[in-house]
Amino acid sequence: xxxxxxxxxxxxxxxxxxxxxxxxxxxxxxxxxxxxxxxxxxxxxxxxxxxxxxxxxxxxxxxxxxxxxxxxxxxxxxxxxxxxxxxxxxxxxxxxxxxxxxxxx
Amino acid sequence: xxxxxxxxxxxxxxxxxxxxxxxxxxxxxxxxxxxxxxxxxxxxxxxxxxxxxxxxxxxxxxxxxxxxxxxxxxxxxxxxxxxxxxxxxxxxxxxxxxxxxxxxxxxxxxxxxxxxxxxxxxxxxxxxxxxxxxxxxxxxxxxxxxxxxxxxxxxxxxxxxxxxxxxxxxxxxxxxxxxxxxxxxxxxxxxxxxxxxxxxxxxxxxxxxxxxxxxxxxxxxxxxxxxxxxxxxxxxxxxxxxxxxxxxxxxxxxxxxxxxxxxxxxxxxxxxxxxxxxxxxxxxxxxxxxxxxxxxxxxxxxxxxxxxxxxxxxxxxxxxxxxxxxxxxxxxxxxxxxxxxxxxxxxxxxxxxxxxxxxxxxxxxxxxxxxxxxxxxxxxxxxxxxxxxxxxxxxxxxxxxxxxxxxxxxxxxxxxxxxxxxxxxxxxxxxxxxxxxxxxxxxxxxxxxxxxxxxxxxxxxxxxxxxxxxxxxxxxxxxxxxxxxxxxxxxxxxxxxxxxxx
Numbered sequence: 001x002x003x004x005x006x007x008x009x010x011x012x013x014x015x016x017x018x019x020x021x022x023x024x025x026x027x028x029x030x031x032x033x034x035x036x037x038x039x040x041x042x043x044x045x046x047x048x049x050x051x052x053x054x055x056x057x058x059x060x061x062x063x064x065x066x067x068x069x070x071x072x073x074x075x076x077x078x079x080x081x082x083x084x085x086x087x088x089x090x091x092x093x094x095x096x097x098x099x100x101x102x103x104x105x
Numbered sequence: 106x107x108x109x110x111x112x113x114x115x116x117x118x119x120x121x122x123x124x125x126x127x128x129x130x131x132x133x134x135x136x137x138x139x140x141x142x143x144x145x146x147x148x149x150x151x152x153x154x155x156x157x158x159x160x161x162x163x164x165x166x167x168x169x170x171x172x173x174x175x176x177x178x179x180x181x182x183x184x185x186x187x188x189x190x191x192x193x194x195x196x197x198x199x200x201x202x203x204x205x206x207x208x209x210x211x212x213x214x215x216x217x218x219x220x221x222x223x224x225x226x227x228x229x230x231x232x233x234x235x236x237x238x239x240x241x242x243x244x245x246x247x248x249x250x251x252x253x254x255x256x257x258x259x260x261x262x263x264x265x266x267x268x269x270x271x272x273x274x275x276x277x278x279x280x281x282x283x284x285x286x287x288x289x290x291x292x293x294x295x296x297x298x299x300x301x302x303x304x305x306x307x308x309x310x311x312x313x314x315x316x317x318x319x320x321x322x323x324x325x326x327x328x329x330x331x332x333x334x335x336x337x338x339x340x341x342x343x344x345x346x347x348x349x350x351x352x353x354x355x356x357x358x359x360x361x362x363x364x365x366x367x368x369x370x371x372x373x374x375x376x377x378x379x380x381x382x383x384x385x386x387x388x389x390x391x392x393x394x395x396x397x398x399x400x401x402x403x404x405x406x407x408x409x410x411x412x413x414x415x416x417x418x419x420x421x422x423x424x425x426x427x428x429x430x431x432x433x434x435x436x437x438x439x440x441x442x443x444x445x446x447x448x449x450x451x452x453x454x455x456x457x458x459x460x461x462x463x464x465x466x467x468x469x470x471x472x473x474x475x476x477x478x479x480x481x482x483x484x485x486x487x488x489x490x491x492x493x494x495x496x497x498x499x500x501x502x503x504x505x506x507x508x509x510x511x512x513x514x515x516x517x518x519x520x521x522x523x524x525x526x527x528x529x530x531x532x533x534x535x536x537x538x539x540x541x542x543x544x545x546x547x548x549x550x551x552x553x554x555x556x557x558x559x560x561x562x563x564x565x566x567x568x569x570x571x572x573x574x575x576x577x578x579x580x581x582x583x584x585x586x587x588x589x590x591x592x593x594x595x596x597x598x599x600x601x602x603x604x605x606x607x
Contacts, residue, residue: 015291022284031280038287042294049298063179064297067246071290074253078283081257085264085276092269 008048014041028089032082039075043068113160114170117185117241120153120193124234131227136219139226140212146230147201154197158190158593167597169243177304182243184306186597188450189240192367195454196240198579199359199461200233206465206572207352210472221265225353231258232356239364245293245303248368249286252332256282259361262353263345274344281331281341285365288328295321305375314380325372326389332365335426336396339419346418347411351468354411355461358418363453366425370449373429374440375598381433381440390430394532396423401539405546410467410477413543414460417503420536421456424518425449427529431521441598447590448517455510455583459502462577466496469569470551475562479547484555486548491570493551498577500544502584505537510583517588 014037021034046064053061127146131139160168168185175181185193207229211222235258238251256279264275297303299317312318334342346358373386400420407413428449432440440446469492470485471477486493502511515533522530 022280028276028280035280035283035287038291042287042291045291045294045298049294052298053301064294067294067297070246070250074250075287077257078253078279081260082276082279082283085260085272085279088267089269089272089276092272 004048004051007044007051011041011044011048014038014044016041028082028086032079032086035082036075036079039071043071043075046071111164111166111169113156113164113168114183116153116157116160117168117183117189117237118170120150120157120185120237120241121183121234123150123153124230124237127230128227128234131223131230136223139223140208143226143230144204144208147197147204150233151194151197151201154190154193157185158194161185161187161190161596162593165596177244177307178302181247182304182306183241184243184597185241187591187593187595188367188370188597190596191450191454191594192240192363193237195457196233196236196360199356199457199576200229202461202572202576203229203352203355203465206355206569209566209569210350210352210468224261225265225350228258228262229353229356232262232361236360236364239367243305245296245305245308247303249290249293252286252289252364252368255361255364256286256332259357262357263349265350265353266348268348270344271348274341274348278341278345281334281338285328285331285338288324288331289368292321292323292325292328295324305371309376309378312377312380318377318380322372322377323385326369329365329369329372330392333362333369333422333425334419335392335422336399336419337392339396339400339422342419343412343415346415346464347409351411351465351471354415354464354468358415358464359457359461362418362422363425363457366422366453370428373433374446378440383430383433386429386433389426390529393423393426393429394529396420396426397532397536398423398539401536401543404543405539407543408479410470410479410482410547411464413479413547414463414467417463417540417543418456418460420540421452421460421503424452424456424515424533424536427518427532430526431518431529439598441595442590443521444517444590445521447594448514448521450591450594451510451517451583451586452514455502455514455580458576458580458583459499459509459511462495462573462580463499463503465573465576466492466499469565469573470496472563473561473565474559479550482547482550483553484551484559486551486553488559488561489565489570491567491574492565493548495570495573495577496551497544497548498574498581500540500548502577502580504540504544505533506541508581508584510580510586513584513586513588520588 018034018038022031046068050061050064123146127142131142170183172181211225235251235255242248242251260275260279263278264272295317300308300311302308331338346354349357397420400416404413404416428445431445432443473489502509505511505515518533519530
């Protein structure tokens with residue numbers, strides 16, 4: 001089993017774990033963490049693709065690496081926005097009863 | 106399709122750069138200038154969109170720009186074809202209408218800096234820029250970034266009033282959208298791994314019928330469905346769209362949910378036209394049919410006007426996905442030459458105008474009455490006749506009564522049904538009847554005599570009502586397009602499939 005295959009399987013496992021967490025856990029913070037887990041899996045897959053594209057004697061395909069940097073920035077911004085919303089929501093919810101995410105229709 | 110940049114290729118780039126420059130300028134100049142910057146950019150942006158449409162029409166070709174003159178697969182292309190041009194013009198018109206409508210609601214106070222107007226105007230420009238980027242993007246990864254920008258701009262619009270309910274709705278919207286975009290990205294990386302490109306045109310030439318392609322297409326489609334709020338992923342939409350201010354709901358419901366639909370169209374008809382998948386298209390059609398029936402029935406049971414309109418969006422999005430079973434047919438050749446494909450695009454455009462007008466009308470009614478309970482609407486038809494008229498015009502398009510864009514769209518879907526698969530016609534007709542039900546439910550209430558004389562909390566200036574009527578009339582005017590596959594929309598559809606079929 002080559003290194004790329006091992007990393008590919010790892011990324012599949014990360015995506016699977018993240019999807020499970022995103023669907024199963026009702027708490028928003030867990031969902032945000034699960035989203036980051038999927039993101040980690042996808043970015044690892046970018047690395048695998050870069051390595052596999054390097055078959056023609058190059059050290060590595062640079063395009064997926066450039067894409068990963070952009071993807072990381074986007075995922076970071078998404079996480080920041082989600083955590084920011086969650087913080088504001090918990091500040092509001094301290095005044096009122098908890099768990100309004102679950103009580104939404 | 107050209108391999109290099111074309112004359113006028115800078116126009117699609119300008120359509121993205123202008124709103125983004127407006128956002129940066131607003132941030133630099135500070136709160137009170139944001140409104141002026143946005144309103145000044147709107148006519149320029151509309152002119153650019155019209156120039157793109159004219160350019161595409163006159164050259165009968167795609168306007169293409171290659172960033173840094175690097176050819177794909179290494180470079181990134183921006184392409185405006187006929188479909189993009191139609192969406193760009195509709196977006197620009199809608200944004201201009203929303204700008205005129207929101208001037209009174211979000212006017213910046215003279216001395217102090219107010220947060221809500223600043224955020225609204227900046228994010229309106231950001232949504233516009235992101236939508237334009239989705240419509241002219243030619244690279245799947247670039248489109249991912251555009252989709253994320255759209256999410257980041259749209260989510261805060263939902264929670265503009267800062268109440269806990271709307272923030273919970275915004276958070277739920279964000280989580281659904283992130284789930285959708287990460288699946289989309291996973292599909293994109295599979296494409297890159299298999300074919301070494303993310304460019305849509307190159308990909309359509311290299312793609313083969315094999316498991317990697319199916320996995321990538323399925324993941325991307327599933328992710329986009331979550332963003333487009335197709336049943337059963339619709340749960341986030343009603344609280345988000347009903348909680349946002351009317352001006353924001355108009356663009357969220359009218360256009361933001363159409364961007365992922367636009368990309369599904371790109372995936373299914375531009376990337377894999379040579380390998381139609383009728384069975385998978387039937388699945389999309391069934392989900393669309395479920396959305397029409399469930400969305401309309403739940404809309405009928407709503408007590409609040411804005412929630413009713415939001416559930417009606419869930420139903421109308423269902424119609425968009427009836428395109429897939431009707432247009433993906435191996436035997437007919439180009440899917441984009443079919444009635445169903447054109448009808449689907451027309452449905453997206455006319456629903457955008459009709460729904461925006463209805464949300465704005467609901468917003469004016471809520472401002473005048475201080476609430477939007479449907480049971481308490483009696484007498485508003487006499488107090489705000491123009492607003493209620495605009496609501497009715499929008500409803501005409503939702504029901505699919507002539508003359509309206511909704512009628513033309515549904516007539517074309519029915520014409521496509523006539524070539525086979527009669528059962529979709531039943532869904533289209535049931536959806537029309539149910540839409541008639543919830544529109545009349547509201548209209549009957551507004552025209553009833555109030556038990557006690559109506560007291561309006563504010564007076565609504567006629568100019569704002571005129572904007573709502575103008576948008577509703579746009580939906581009506583779309584009913585006068587000829588009932589055949591449109592020539593403009595076909596400009597720039599891939600030639601590869603042509604060679605493969607005829």
